[in-house]
Amino acid sequence: MSDQYTVEKPVPVMPTYNRFPVTLTKGLGSYVWDEQEKKYLDFTSGIATCNLGHRPPEVQKAISEQLDKLWHCSNLYHIPSQTALAEKLVAHSCGDQVFFCNSGAEANEAAIKIARRYAQKVKNNDKFEIVTFKQSFHGRTLATLSATGQEKIQEGFSPAMPGFRYLPYNDQAALEDLIAPETCAVMLELVQGEGGVIPADDAWVKELVRQCQEQEVLIIIDEIQTGMGRTGTLFAYEQYDFEPDIITIAKGLGSGFPIGAMIAKEDVAKAFAPGTHGSTFGGNPLATTAGLRTLELLMTPDALTKWNETSAYLWGKLEELAERSDKIKQVRGKGFLIGLEVDCPAIELVTEAREEHQLLILVAGPNVVRILPPLTTTKEEVDQALAILTNIF
Numbered sequence: 047m048s049d050q051y052t053v054e055k056p057v058p059v060m061p062t063y064n065r066f067p068v069t070l071t072k073g074l075g076s077y078v079w080d081e082q083e084k085k086y087l088d089f090t091s092g093i094a095t096c097n098l099g100h101r102p103p104e105v106q107k108a109i110s111e112q113l114d115k116l117w118h119c120s121n122l123y124h125i126p127s128q129t130a131l132a133e134k135l136v137a138h139s140c141g142d143q144v145f146f147c148n149s150g151a152e153a154n155e156a157a158i159k160i161a162r163r164y165a166q167k168v169k170n171n172d173k174f175e176i177v178t179f180k181q182s183f184h185g186r187t188l189a190t191l192s193a194t195g196q197e198k199i200q201e202g203f204s205p206a207m208p209g210f211r212y213l214p215y216n217d218q219a220a221l222e223d224l225i226a227p228e229t230c231a232v233m234l235e236l237v238q239g240e241g242g243v244i245p246a247d248d249a250w251v252k253e254l255v256r257q258c259q260e261q262e263v264l265i266i267i268d269e270i271q272t273g274m275g276r277t278g279t280l281f282a283y284e285q286y287d288f289e290p291d292i293i294t295i296a297k298g299l300g301s302g303f304p305i306g307a308m309i310a311k312e313d314v315a316k317a318f319a320p321g322t323h324g325s326t327f328g329g330n331p332l333a334t335t336a337g338l339r340t341l342e343l344l345m346t347p348d349a350l351t352k353w354n355e356t357s358a359y360l361w362g363k364l365e366e367l368a369e370r371s372d373k374i375k376q377v378r379g380k381g382f383l384i385g386l387e388v389d390c391p392a393i394e395l396v397t398e399a400r401e402e403h404q405l406l407i408l409v410a411g412p413n414v415v416r417i418l419p420p421l422t423t424t425k426e427e428v429d430q431a432l433a434i435l436t437n438i439f
């Protein structure tokens with residue numbers, strides 16, 4: 047077995063990623079092909095991004111048609127697909143207004159900015175602090191790495207941006223310190239993705255929400271990995287009994303076309319007036335066309351119900367496998383965001399799956415294998431993956 051991160055040929059791209067020794071050149075549905083035409087079953091979905099599989103034909107058609115009309119015009123003009131996508135996001139969420147950008151980190155930047163500005167310009171107080179959680183992941187820009195509760199992500203970039211405080215996740219007792227006099231918002235993932243696929247406990251979320259609502263502190267839910275159907279509902283917050291003030295999304299919104307968005311309730315959205323925030327590319331005609339068609343497909347009646355049947359089937363089989371295999375300590379997550387806690391380095395299993403069985407899966411921390419199939423994956427593809435996983439475990 048080769049080293050999982052072999053660099054085969056040096057390229058003039060900054061080495062910010064550990065890349066697997068594979069070059070992918072084509073994708074369709076649940077499969078990708080490398081430059082030697084070797085076919086892989088892709089249960090990573092480009093890290094929770096290609097939720098409808100690779101190159102969903104309806105999204106491809108919509109982008110192709112838009113390519114013949116207008117690619118970019120800036121936000122100095124109205125953009126029909128941007129308006130339509132905003133209307134659809136608002137119709138399917140508890141939010142009222144949308145800001146478009148190009149990535150998850152940018153969506154969280156926008157959330158951090160609007161939370162502070164809401165405190166300072168709408169509520170007229172001097173609150174600024176945003177509470178986040180240990181092992182969270184909110185992005186790689188300076189503000190979002192400062193929001194991220196992981197020292198390794200912040201290392202070498204000090205000083206981190208001030209104004210963040212980190213509490214342990216799922217820790218009921220720690221909620222005693224949730225809100226300080228300067229706290230304007232609390233920001234969290236409802237399943238910590240990069241941090242090890244850890245779902246938030248219902249009772250913990252309930253108490254967190256109770257305190258925030260009582261003390262008028264904004265709740266920002268980072269749905270960048272959990273959103274767009276990944277956990278079984280369009281947004282993960284729908285599975286908890288509350289409405290966030292701010293939701294951030296990216297990844298699955300554009301089926302692989304780069305796009306991010308920050309959705310806010312009306313009162314909060316007032317904090318952004320012309321000139322307070324912006325992005326040249328944010329919400330451009332091509333990106334919002336991809337997003338609009340993707341969202342229409344995700345919201346097709348019965349689509350999520352059908353995909354949830356496939357994920358329930360996968361969960362059942364993985365739980366059976368966990369009972370038989372000493373290697374798997376726990377199966378956790380929600381919907382098609384699944385973590386297997388294992389008793390060995392997860393990367394070894396990921397490497398074996400790829401090199402010996404042409405199955406692409408991921409890690410989420412040293413001892414967690416992360417499985418992110420497209421929502422559209424079929425039962426036959428699930429069986430194919432299960433046969434491989436059974437072999438490995």
Ligand SMILES: Cc1ncc(COP(=O)(O)O)c(C=O)c1O
Nearest residue numbers: 149150151183184185239270271
């Ligand atoms: C929960 C969460 N937030 C934010 C981000 C950052 O998104 P992006 O890489 O698009 O900036 C990610 C990316 O993995 C994520 O999983």
